[in-house]
Amino acid sequence: MKSSDRHPSRAQLIAAATSEPGRLGKHLQECAECREFFALVRRFPLAGSVDFVAPSEDAISRWINTPLLAPPEGVRAKVAGRVVFDSWRERPAAVRDIPEGLVRRLRLAALNLALEIVGERRHHAWQFVARVYRDRRVVTDFALKAGRQRLLAGEDGFFTWSSARPPRTVELLSPNEQVHFESVSW
DSSP: OOOTTSOOOHHHHHHHHHSOOGGGHHHHHHOHHHHHHHHHHHHOGGGGOTTSOOOOHHHHHHHHTOTTSSOOSSOOEEEEEEEEEETTTTSOGGGTTSSTTOEEEEEEEETTEEEEEEEEEOSSSEEEEEEEEETTEEOOSOEEEETTEEEEOOTTSEEEEEESSOOSOEEEEOSSEEEEEOOOOO
């Protein structure tokens, strides 16, 4: 390895990613920065192309924080969550889905995480807004899996989506955690 700060050169990392890590394996285990670049080139071979312009720091940061681009290389800690508040808890099941404009609020919790979901029934679909909190502070390092849909939060931390049917299963995914909440009955 030849580099001023004991990191392999970009060309060495690209060569290792397109074949096998070889002698860079130990360095990759110890250096998160090189490991992230190595993983980027491995998953997106064009990133190592000579014709490709080097990605910005912001692009690399967003890729690192996006857990849905590819399955994680390590094992995520699995956490179970449950419904702690449901605005429909006292509402009879027979009238839940009749009127348009009907709103349901849910709060799901697991450890120090809370997921708040608001769903509104429209004519042909449900509209949803959700937000994740850790110790009462908004966090954006999770992706939301609502039914089959996989979503990333916007800059303000809100997930928004619509679907013909409300989701029965809800999960939060991050590079380190997978939080699966109990099924929600609509």
